Amino acid sequence: MAGQVATDQAARLAGLIRESSCTIALTGAGISVPSGIPDFRTPGEGIWEKVDPMEVAHIDAFRRDPARFWSFYRPRLHSLGNVEPNDAHRALAELESRGLLEAVITQNIDMLHHKAGSQRVIEVHGSIKSGTCQECGAQFSLEEMDELFDENGVAICRECRGHVKPDVVLFGELLPAKAIAEADDLAARADLMLCIGSSLEVFPVAGLPSITIRNGGGIAVITKGPTPFDRNAVVRMDGDVVADLESVVANL
Ligand code: ZN
Numbered sequence: 001m002a003g004q005v006a007t008d009q010a011a012r013l014a015g016l017i018r019e020s021s022c023t024i025a026l027t028g029a030g031i032s033v034p035s036g037i038p039d040f041r042t043p044g045e046g047i048w049e050k051v052d053p054m055e056v057a058h059i060d061a062f063r064r065d066p067a068r069f070w071s072f073y074r075p076r077l078h079s080l081g082n083v084e085p086n087d088a089h090r091a092l093a094e095l096e097s098r099g100l101l102e103a104v105i106t107q108n109i110d111m112l113h114h115k116a117g118s119q120r121v122i123e124v125h126g127s128i129k130s131g132t133c134q135e136c137g138a139q140f141s142l143e144e145m146d147e148l149f150d151e152n153g154v155a156i157c158r159e160c161r162g163h164v165k166p167d168v169v170l171f172g173e174l175l176p177a178k179a180i181a182e183a184d185d186l187a188a189r190a191d192l193m194l195c196i197g198s199s200l201e202v203f204p205v206a207g208l209p210s211i212t213i214r215n216g217g218g219i220a221v222i223t224k225g226p227t228p229f230d231r232n233a234v235v236r237m238d239g240d241v242v243a244d245l246e247s248v249v250a251n252l
Helices: 002-019 059-064 066-081 087-097 112-117 177-189 207-213 239-250
Strands: 023-027 101-107 122-125 125-133 139-141 164-168 192-196 216-224 235-237
Touching: 002 023, 002 059, 002 192, 002 239, 023 087, 023 207, 023 239, 059 066, 059 235, 066 164, 087 101, 087 112, 087 239, 122 177, 177 207, 192 207, 207 216, 207 239
Parallel strands: 023 101, 023 192, 101 122, 192 216, 216 235
Antiparallel strands: 125 139, 125 164
16 A cells, blocks of 8 residues: 555656656755665764764864864765765756756765766755865865875865865854855745755755745655655655655656
């Protein structure tokens, strides 16, 4: 029975995607879980069990005690940098290549949408793909960053000896204004927003479905567990995110 409901929802969503002239995707941690990246809000899992992210991944920690910050963050960059995208990421890249998806807005920093082949990706929490010197603005790729660490395990700029920060939004930092403006604009123009793998509770992502709804668009929620937008969703799927998206693509 549940399988039939999921199939019906997939067929219905495929129909909506065909009719929509502007479809966008909004993705959160749930789409990267099948790639082996745990959602830090899932109890009992992941790197956040032993540390308080608000403390160690905070901009104040980076400024006050960069060695401690990096003792946590450097292995994180390493492990995230080696992860591969899964078929849910690939399904979105395929929709885009078929002209059925305009952009992906993501709160993930793991580069997996890019690795899967998505072209237009708006990373509202930044990305691990690079780091920037806080003094001179020099930018280094993820691979280059690895060569910047001094004897204390702190990333030091080659040009000016300033501190290099990963281009991810740390706790306590402002969100990247350009990415947020682009995300707001897309949300306002979208006929259809696919909300995937996000509980839609964390801003700025939590505000985007409302923008789409206010402007007359519809939202589909493809996420395990409840979200504040379940009642507004034109389609609601809560199975395995890979199977759900593959099923939608198979109906197109
Ligand atoms: Zn510098």
